[in-house]
Amino acid sequence: MKKQRKCQGCKKTLDSDLMHKITLEKKSGKIFFNPSSKILGRSAYVCKNKECIKALLKKRTLKNALKTTETKEIEELLQSLIVES
Numbered sequence: 322m323k324k325q326r327k328c329q330g331c332k333k334t335l336d337s338d339l340m341h342k343i344t345l346e347k348k349s350g351k352i353f354f355n356p357s358s359k360i361l362g363r364s365a366y367v368c369k370n371k372e373c374i375k376a377l378l379k380k381r382t383l384k385n386a387l388k389t390t391e392t393k394e395i396e397e398l399l400q401s402l403i404v405e406s
């Protein structure tokens with residue numbers, strides 16, 4: 322059975338392989354794009370589409386989901402995902 326995760330952009334629940342995983346690493350406190358789930362820490366998900374990533378940039382819900390104040394790091398990560406997708 323596939324894992325279901327909630328997108329922080331549109332708040333829909335989808336299969337996790339349709340989503341980007343973003344993780345706040347417990348050890349370093351840094352934020353990573355975490356497609357292989359190798360990084361351990363608090364994670365949040367967003368659909369693999371620009372609309373949801375842009376919504377996250379706007380609403381800053383990712384900051385709350387990851388319980389971090391590293392707004393700039395999150396912005397840079399999300400911008401890089403927009404470029405890739």
Ligand SMILES: [Zn+2]
Nearest residue numbers: 328331368373
């Ligand atoms: Zn979404």
